[in-house]
Amino acid sequence: MSRYILRRAAFGFLVTWLVFTTVFFLMNGLGDPAAAVLGANAQESQIRQFKEQKGLDRPLHEQYLSYLGLIPCVRRDSPAWSDDPGARKHCGILQGDLGESYIHHDSVTRVIGHRLPRTLLLGVMAMVVELVFGIGAGIFAGLRPGTTGDRAVMFGTYLGTSLPTYVTGPLALLVFAYLLGWFPVGGYGATPLEHIQHGILPALVLGIGGTAVYARVMRGEVIESMRQEYVRTARAKGVPEGRVILAHGIRNSLLPAVTMIGLSLPGLVSGAIITEKIFAWPGLGALTIEAINALDAPMVLAVTLLFAVMVQIGNLLADVGVALMDPRIQY
Amino acid sequence: MDPRVISRFRRNRGALAGAALVSFVLLLGLVGPWIAPHPPAKQFRTELLEQGLPVGPLEREGHLLGGDQLGRDQLSRLLHGARLSISIALLATAIAVFIGVSVGLVSGYLGGFVDGALMRLVDIVLSLPFLLIAIVAQKSLDASGVLFISTLLGVLSWTSLARITRAKTMQARALEYVEAARALGFRGPRILFRHVLPNVAGPAFAIGTLMVANMILAESALSFLGFGLQPPAASWGSMLSESQTLMEWQPTLTLFPALLIVITVFGFNLLGEGLRDVFDARL
Numbered sequence: 001m002s003r004y005i006l007r008r009a010a011f012g013f014l015v016t017w018l019v020f021t022t023v024f025f026l027m028n029g030l031g032d033p034a035a036a037v038l039g040a041n042a043q044e045s046q047i048r049q050f051k052e053q054k055g056l057d058r059p060l061h062e063q064y065l066s067y068l069g070l071i072p073c074v075r076r077d078s079p080a081w082s083d084d085p086g087a088r089k090h091c092g093i094l095q096g097d098l099g100e101s102y103i104h105h106d107s108v109t110r111v112i113g114h115r116l117p118r119t120l121l122l123g124v125m126a127m128v129v130e131l132v133f134g135i136g137a138g139i140f141a142g143l144r145p146g147t148t149g150d151r152a153v154m155f156g157t158y159l160g161t162s163l164p165t166y167v168t169g170p171l172a173l174l175v176f177a178y179l180l181g182w183f184p185v186g187g188y189g190a191t192p193l194e195h196i197q198h199g200i201l202p203a204l205v206l207g208i209g210g211t212a213v214y215a216r217v218m219r220g221e222v223i224e225s226m227r228q229e230y231v232r233t234a235r236a237k238g239v240p241e242g243r244v245i246l247a248h249g250i251r252n253s254l255l256p257a258v259t260m261i262g263l264s265l266p267g268l269v270s271g272a273i274i275t276e277k278i279f280a281w282p283g284l285g286a287l288t289i290e291a292i293n294a295l296d297a298p299m300v301l302a303v304t305l306l307f308a309v310m311v312q313i314g315n316l317l318a319d320v321g322v323a324l325m326d327p328r329i330q331y
Numbered sequence: 332m333d334p335r336v337i338s339r340f341r342r343n344r345g346a347l348a349g350a351a352l353v354s355f356v357l358l359l360g361l362v363g364p365w366i367a368p369h370p371p372a373k374q375f376r377t378e379l380l381e382q383g384l385p386v387g388p389l390e391r392e393g394h395l396l397g398g399d400q401l402g403r404d405q406l407s408r409l410l411h412g413a414r415l416s417i418s419i420a421l422l423a424t425a426i427a428v429f430i431g432v433s434v435g436l437v438s439g440y441l442g443g444f445v446d447g448a449l450m451r452l453v454d455i456v457l458s459l460p461f462l463l464i465a466i467v468a469q470k471s472l473d474a475s476g477v478l479f480i481s482t483l484l485g486v487l488s489w490t491s492l493a494r495i496t497r498a499k500t501m502q503a504r505a506l507e508y509v510e511a512a513r514a515l516g517f518r519g520p521r522i523l524f525r526h527v528l529p530n531v532a533g534p535a536f537a538i539g540t541l542m543v544a545n546m547i548l549a550e551s552a553l554s555f556l557g558f559g560l561q562p563p564a565a566s567w568g569s570m571l572s573e574s575q576t577l578m579e580w581q582p583t584l585t586l587f588p589a590l591l592i593v594i595t596v597f598g599f600n601l602l603g604e605g606l607r608d609v610f611d612a613r614l
Contacts, residue, residue, distance in 0.1 A: 026467050027471060171585070304463060
């Protein structure tokens with residue numbers, strides 16, 4: 001088992017590195033960040049100075065290796081820089097240094113550290129929505145397959161997977177914020193209570209797709225486990241029906257849903273890119289779009305790295321979760 | 332085609348409903364630009380804008396659905412957008428199907444080292460942060476034509492097809508008539524195309540149909556974020572994105588493209604799920 005985890009983790013590192021490298025070289029084709037950051041009226045000398053400060057005057061492979069932390073720093077504005085080439089320290093990913101944002105004039109890690117909790121809050125709230133409604137609807141439908149109630153739930157799940165957030169989001173805003181006034185029209189609020197209030201509508205919107213998926217999986221699992229011999233045995237022994245459903249039917253159906261949590265993590269974060277735009281939620285998604293449009297390479301790279309790592313952790317958790325919970329699976 | 336498959340399809344009401352929706356949408360994409368009353372980018376500033384705000388549906392003769400924020404005819408844009416959105420989705424799916432089926436066939440048929448390497452490749456592509464990579468690639472390669480967006484989406488989403496094709500190929504390889512073909516001395520390509528591919532085609536078609544739905548969603552998501560087709564091209568996603576600021580004044584600008592996206596995606600999903608049951612294309 002631990003060997004399996006190690007192998008998976010090594011593969012995760014490889015993929016993360018591949019993603020990072022791809023984006024690094026793609027970013028370079030994005031155009032000149034100096035012109036984008038300093039504006040159209042920047043002087044030649046300003047642009048040159050900016051490039052020197054950020055190490056953009058160095059060959060690409062040096063920038064890349066320096067960014068990874070394999071060779072000494074090429075950025076003059078970094079604390080690791082020294083005019084004496086022998087005294088230069090490293091300032092890359094391996095040293096935990098992701099550089100400074102071109103537009104926020106602050107360390108990339110600090111800006112992300114500021115934004116990440118907001119996106120996580122949205123993600124957690126959406127996950128609660130998915131689990132509560134998805135599992136609830138799935139159990140409801142799974143216990144009465146073929147009935148009108150079941151059909152209604154199934155129809156709902158088809159609709160749910162066909163409704164993208166950029167459709168439901170604006171509609172939800174229109175109906176529940178503008179017309180009914182139940183929720184704020186967007187933004188993030190100032191106090192923790194306000195954050196939650198502002199988060200309800202985006203979380204509901206973000207959770208629709210996942211709710212449908214959970215409901216479908218749960219329904220299938222419940223139907224499957226209610227057909228099992230041990231359910232028949234329990235009934236034959238005279239166990240009350242409520243307990244049969246809870247202890248035998250549902251309990252064994254929850255496993256796949258639990259493992260899906262790990263897999264849904266990256267989806268929630270990337271789904272947040274769109275949801276955050278709709279609801280003007282100042283999280284990681286909004287930061288990403290802003291950084292790409294402003295050619296803020298260090299920020300884009302850092303966000304990419306974060307996304308890639310999250311995907312890998314999600315996959316790993318899902319695989320390990322399956323292995324831990326299902327005794328039939330061995331590695 | 333196997334008559335059992337056809338009868339199973341006929342009895343699947345979801346698939347039939349999906350097929351009806353899909354036919355409608357495909358027809359729209361085919362004839363849309365021909366029946367559109369106006370060019371999609373033509374502005375009617377005096378007719379369709381009132382104090383800078385667009386007029387709504389049924390308010391002006393000749394402009395059934397009113398105008399958008401730039402005074403362009405909404406109905407014409409929706410109809411032209413239909414062809415753009417649908418062609419991107421179909422083209423992207425074709426690319427993904429081609430890559431996915433090829434990889435799956437080779438992987439499943441050859442097995443061994445090739446199989447291992449290709450499946451690792453699948454794992455890698457599968458764990459790419461799709462939206463982020465697509466956005467960065469679109470922005471940095473600075474291309475936004477139909478062909479580019481389709482290729483981008485196709486190249487990022489062939490993995491599920493490769494997996495299912497591989498599984499079906501491995502099943503087919505063990506079939507007696509495939510073994511017989513091998514015993515007769517036929518070579519790999521002939522066996523793959525004549526004997527294995529027909530077994531794979533049905534499931535691939537089902538997954539491909541589901542994929543069209545996802546492609547519509549992905550293209551609209553890119554356009555919505557401003558990284559898809561660039562103005563003045565009208566795709567449903569970009570129309571949705573452009574209309575967001577006008578939500579309070581003219582919700583129909585959001586409503587119609589949204590509705591078309593949902594109908595399209597819903598149709599392809601229903602049909603795809605139905606076909607998947609019919610062809611037994613589950614992993």
